[in-house]
Amino acid sequence: MMYGWNGWGMWFVGPVMLVLIVWLVVWLVRDTGGSTTDPGYGPRRVLEDRFAQGEIDRDEYLERLSTLEKR
Secondary structure, rough: OOOOOOOOHHHHHHHHHHHHHHHHHHHHHHHHHOOOOOOOOOHHHHHHHHHHHOOOOOOOOOOHHHHHHHO
């Protein structure tokens, strides 16, 4: 017995649904990944954040900043 869509049934719908689900998962991961590969989020930004949060003092900040600028 043929089921729906002139016999296409799950032979067509199954793979299409699988592709759509995989595409959706990839899109969601890439869109909401929170990646630090943003060009504005480099070593200098990390250093500035650490200094702003009080994790490092002024002397350590300036020392590390000069090291970054030498690269």
